[in-house]
Amino acid sequence: MFYSAQVLTILGLSVVQVMGIIDPSLAKTPQMGWNSWNKYQCNVNETVIVNTANAMVSSGLKDLGYQYINIDDCWALHQRDNSTQRIIPDPEKFPNGIKGVADKVHALGLKLGIYSDAGTNTCAGYPGSYGYEQIDAQAFSDWGVDYLKYDNCNNLGLAGNASISSKRYKRMGDALKNVSRPIFFSLCSWGQDDVWDWGRSVGGQSWRMSGDISDHWSSVVSIIGQEVPIANISAPGGWNDMDMLEVGVYDQMTITEYTSHFSIWAAMKSPMILGNDITNMTSDIKNIITNKEVIAVSQDLLGESVKQRWVKGDTQLFAGPLSGQTYVALFLNEGNSTVTMTGTWSDIFNNKHANKQKPIAVRDLWTHTDLGKFRGSVSVSVEAHGVRMLRFSQQA
């Protein structure tokens, strides 16, 4: 299915729409975009969404691959339409409806995301989709929605094991397969009931593997720790979602910490969903989220997460393959002072590397410099809460 969708995309055919299935080619690489929650919470409206979409284009972010503009909770009225049973967009916040916003976002070459919940109500108390899955999927499709973030609040206690939770999410996965518009299905199930084992089978293309992130280094460290043992689950078609990026949201992390956060999310193939005000960014923040070489790691078509190779005190080495016989390694220092870290070729290439004798070219993806050719190992200085992100290629 994945293969045929790829081939058809190359031919420029829109077979997916004809077949009415969830399109696996939507998730060939982790999704990139923006979501309203971290910055605006419930204070979202058409102005915020359209201004953000315009900034996505004018700042150059769109050209780097960021494409989804996602409306989070609080877009609706508290009651469904009594005759159609559809959710009603709040006319004060969205005077042109969701369709009106979608048209404006699409005109900029971007895609629109929306939010609902696998329960009776959303987390902020607006209508949830449980029991209304087909009605809501049809409305989203009719409005031109391209992406659904599907939360887990007010779920009637239908949780506790994989079989119960997966049935609740599958109801929406099936409904989305039964509408003509391809809609990316993003499960926001907080890592409950080992969602990484069943997210793909209910039609999910990404699934939250942890509780909510916050704009603090301790939150980033905690989520990395939870992702390490399940990093092998992510693959083209479905990704562990380490939650939205906090880079530049409330400035509660240092630039070094934000750089580490962005690097690890890219190398672990988490979705890259920005949350900062992209209409008004400092150059430090913009430099992080526009790093082409790091984004290329995120979007590499092999789609394999880096794996933890070792932990020594407060330092960890992560590495993994990219396409084209190149590798990426992350030297992470969670400690409070600068350290020198060494990665040997057997650490980095996991003993799978054919030509140990050949010199390996090493490039630093944050300084954008070639560090030279190395044999056997490489050592780097890593500042407190920092990373060094290096790419290795064998071309002599």
Ligand SMILES: *[C@@H]1O[C@H](CO)[C@@H](O)[C@H](O)[C@H]1NC(C)=O
């Ligand atoms: C839209 O939301 C923003 C941010 O919450 C607010 O500043 C602005 O006044 C709102 N605009 C309208 C037209 O409601």
Ligand SMILES: *[C@@H]1O[C@H](CO)[C@@H](O)[C@H](O)[C@H]1NC(C)=O
């Ligand atoms: C739906 O019907 C109820 C009860 O008659 C009424 O209170 C409510 O305002 C109606 N809601 C809408 C959105 O029309």
Ligand SMILES: *[C@@H]1O[C@H](CO)[C@@H](O)[C@H](O)[C@H]1NC(C)=O
């Ligand atoms: C899940 O929980 C339900 C209800 O308690 C139970 O009937 C079912 O056997 C459980 N399934 C698994 C796989 O544990």
Ligand SMILES: *[C@@H]1O[C@H](CO)[C@@H](O)[C@H](O)[C@H]1NC(C)=O
């Ligand atoms: C598919 O959608 C149609 C139209 O909304 C509906 O009548 C039908 O029951 C749906 N099929 C399934 C399997 O939900």
Ligand SMILES: *[C@@H]1O[C@H](CO)[C@@H](O)[C@H](O)[C@H]1NC(C)=O
């Ligand atoms: C991931 O790794 C775990 C533990 O090593 C293993 O049990 C599981 O089968 C692996 N899953 C995949 C999809 O490779």
Ligand SMILES: *[C@@H]1O[C@H](CO)[C@@H](O)[C@H](O)[C@H]1NC(C)=O
């Ligand atoms: C832009 O951000 C700066 C802080 O970085 C703030 O002082 C300024 O008020 C913001 N401008 C607007 C238009 O939001």
Ligand SMILES: *[C@@H]1O[C@H](CO)[C@@H](O)[C@H](O)[C@H]1NC(C)=O
């Ligand atoms: C780093 O410093 C912070 C704040 O002083 C402290 O809470 C933390 O335990 C230290 N971390 C390590 C790894 O020493």
